[in-house]
Amino acid sequence: MRMALYWLVQGCQPGDSLLFHYSGHGSRQRNFSGDEVDGYDETLCPLDFETQGMIVDDEINATIVRPLPHGVKLHAIIDACHSGTVLDLPFLCRMNRSGQYVWEDHSPRSGIWKGTNGGEVISFSGCDDDQTSADTAALSKITSTGAMTFCFIQAIERGQGTTYGSVLNSMRSAIRSVGSGDDLGGGVVTSLLTMLMTGGSAGGGLRQEPQLTACQPFDVYAKPFSL
Numbered sequence: 001m002r003m004a005l006y007w008l009v010q011g012c013q014p015g016d017s018l019l020f021h022y023s024g025h026g027s028r029q030r031n032f033s034g035d036e037v038d039g040y041d042e043t044l045c046p047l048d049f050e051t052q053g054m055i056v057d058d059e060i061n062a063t064i065v066r067p068l069p070h071g072v073k074l075h076a077i078i079d080a081c082h083s084g085t086v087l088d089l090p091f092l093c094r095m096n097r098s099g100q101y102v103w104e105d106h107s108p109r110s111g112i113w114k115g116t117n118g119g120e121v122i123s124f125s126g127c128d129d130d131q132t133s134a135d136t137a138a139l140s141k142i143t144s145t146g147a148m149t150f151c152f153i154q155a156i157e158r159g160q161g162t163t164y165g166s167v168l169n170s171m172r173s174a175i176r177s178v179g180s181g182d183d184l185g186g187g188v189v190t191s192l193l194t195m196l197m198t199g200g201s202a203g204g205g206l207r208q209e210p211q212l213t214a215c216q217p218f219d220v221y222a223k224p225f226s227l
Helices: 002-009 057-065 147-157 164-177 192-198
Strands: 017-023 025-030 040-045 073-079 091-095 101-105 120-125 211-214
Touching (some): 002 017, 040 057, 057 073, 073 147, 120 164, 147 164
Parallel strands (some): 017 073, 073 120
Antiparallel strands (some): 025 040, 091 101
């Protein structure tokens, strides 16, 4: 997976549009440098993480965000637990249920640059940093899928993907509509791996809120969504 991340940005040129999609296990670990607002580094857990280690947000940022040159666009779609700021982008769109939002500055206190080399990076993630992302059959009614991935595709297919704000609102509304755990019929399979590593719980239904982060703030209701 590390090789694939390096490959993704190698040789990119102005006009290129890149996509990084990850659907799998995610976790977090204590950050001791003081660079994280919540005190944790977010991580991705590939199949071989037990032998090769988790991929930490700092490494992801250094590999595919900071080198990105002017004129190149990168979208990330990350459906994993604790994935809110897993690209370590400087700005998080904090949106309430009414659709009102503010951009939070998550730049490290140390002053380390977490933006790009002139390119544009925007990331949709499955949940906030302190939440877990669920697999559930409650959305498709057929088979278990990643809740965020299903809702992202559904938003595009239903024509609710005109702007970044409309995509985010559509995903959040669809996940909220699933309701409490009683409505899920046992369909939720929250990451057992993450529960064991963080002491989380699988109870209580879908308690995840998809997030939007970026290298620069923008008007989420005016900027057209385009991969």
